[in-house]
Amino acid sequence: MPWLLTLHIAALIGWCGALLYLPGLLVSQHASGSRSRSTQPYLPLWVYTTVATPVALAAIILGTLVFTFYGILDEWLVLKLVLVTALVILHLLTGLLMVRCRQGRIGKPHLWCYLQSALTASVITAILWLVLAKPLAEV
Structure with missing residues (x-):
């Protein structure tokens, strides 16, 4: 089942x-001053709830399978x-931020946001290194 x-x-x-994109989006939203609590949709919240969280759940469920x-x-x-x-x-901390x-x-x-991005990139790099180094350890 390679699929x-x-x-x-x-x-x-x-x-x-999505986790790497969200802190940058937060910085740009803050810099543009669009922090009003009006009925206008808040783009970072939309990305977090409709993109980042569903694909996170899918990645975890599929990885478990x-x-x-x-x-x-x-x-x-x-x-x-x-x-x-x-x-x-870090996903939860991004939501809190x-x-x-x-x-x-x-x-x-x-x-x-810069700290969040750096921590997220570090963890992603560590996961990638671990997965790519695994076959070398088995040879």
Whole structure:
């Protein structure tokens, strides 16, 4: 079932892309001054709820099916799951940052967004390194 792995990778790319995109979107929204609480839709919230969260759930569910279907229970999987847990926590922190920016309850939001981006990119890089280095360890 290579299609299952393909769907997992596609969902993971969408999730990681959305998590890297959202802090930049928050900075641009804050810089443009569109923090009003009017009936105007708030683009970061829309991206978070209709793109990032559904693909995150799809990536997690498909990843669980991949290692269940293929019977993968190696040591590297435990470390990968720890890193995925860190990515889930960063996903939740992105939502919190978005809400606080929307309410105007955070000082210097651009610094928090840059920190969020750096942490997210670090975790994504660690996951990618772990997955790509795994076959080398088995040879």
